[in-house]
Amino acid sequence: MSQRRARLGVGLSYQGSLREFVREHLEAYDFLEVIPDIFWTEEHGPDGALRFRENPEGLRLLDWVAARRPLVAHSVGMSLGSAEGGFSPDYVAQLARWQRRYHFAWLSEHLSFTRLPHGPGEHMDLGVMLPVPYDEDTLELLAGRVAQVRQAVDAPFLLENNVFYYQLPEQELSEPAFLKRLGERTGSGLLLDLHNLHTNARNHGFSPLDFLEALDLSQVVELHIAGGYEWEGFYLDAHSGACPEPVWELLEQVLPRLPNLGGVVFEMFGNYAPLLGTDILLGELRRLRGVLERHGGRP
Template sequence: MAEYGVGIGWRPEIAGYVEGLPGLRFAEVVAESVHAHGELPPGLQSLLDREVTVIPHGVRLSLGGAEPVDPERVTHFVAVAERLGAPLVSEHIAFVRAGGVEAGHLLPLPRTREAVDAVVANVRRVQEQLTVPIALEPIAALFDWPDAELTEAQFIAEILDRSSALLLLDVANVYANARNRGTDPLDLLDHLPLDRVAYVHVAGGAEHQGLYHDTHTDAVPQPVLDLVAELCARHRPPALMLERDGDYPPGSALTAELDAIARASGYPAIT
């Protein structure tokens, strides 16, 4: 993937703001929010008209589920990627349903080899229909399953190696997990295959009842920006993306966050 620098997640609520970013070369859209056929939302279409690269980001494939991925959801996911002319797609190392029940949330997997097998099998089912690479995102988990057989880094690396997938690294998730577990986030960065990173998410969060939640509705905190700098000192990714999914602030606040990510990563500001 070419270098795109700093980007932002496209959402209908901030479409006008995103459309007006003069230096924008990279954006992401939730795959399930896009119709595979017909007209795209005007703000999203204008990005494509400007030759901004737009990546579809799936949230409902349930790659970590025990059941095979839903063929209809895979077909839609692939069609959206083709509709956007995307050079890659992304989804989560997580499950969202079991036994036909939809959780409505991204749920963590036990770090076992059986779970690795399930993820890899489902990723391969998706890859059979894709013509572009897929990047996998480890999630922020509010709990860990007991009896882990692998460390987080080993779990991620084994999935990537066996599936030949790329890594979508969310530094906010790295920070949230380390803070909630009482571990050092740099330890994970030092044990991940950073040369496999396709792009990076950067987002805000907040503490609630003793746990740090990856909310996507709060400003990016300084420790997450510090992690961006640490990551880029080790291996600068092709693109970093501000993720915001609600409680949208004024454009000036979004601009300040994008500029802060640019400073931390060493990429030019897009505003």
């Protein structure tokens, strides 16, 4: 299984509302992170297996970008942490087909569950990434799933640290210890989302620097940065615009400690892009490039 790692630089997370932006501002990003799920519709066939109806317009755009910039895949539908009825070999096979078509530099997924069984051949999808308990038996479950993904998809596989707004008591492992153990056990890398970390640290009152200390930073292949806002006493990982200063500071602090970093991606939800305009996006990508250059150029 290939674990090659590309050094890609400044990444942009693709959203449908950015289809003109990615064509008109190629110079602003070195690689594009795509959520494959937004380019297809899942349907259940008569045999109960998942079918994927791909959007031809989306494929044309991806083909265009792939001819000019590397792509990485960030899936949202794997539901790795579902105890039953969510994780689907059909879905993984679809990702493997896309890997053969687009040669993603790596594939990532969230350390969470979103799907549950719901009637014969159906599932329920909550549309929100719910964290799994950081316990030994969850580690076992995930290790098996990660092995299946790595076996099927010929690309380095990364797991993303989750954002969570509630505290699950009596967990056997801390989040960084769980991530570290899972990486050691499976050979998967880490997509360290600094905005998720900032959000969790702020909402739950812990030091993000202590969290970073507890990780094995050699596992980090990709970083995410994003923006958010306050709502009723909580800070939300809303991907709603400019990245806040504490996240830029975390980025500056962690960058020199990541020997295997492949790229840093700025995330903004599609709904916000038309409201905020392209200047903010260009500004964040420029600033990110400046930070990377100060730390020795493309990672």
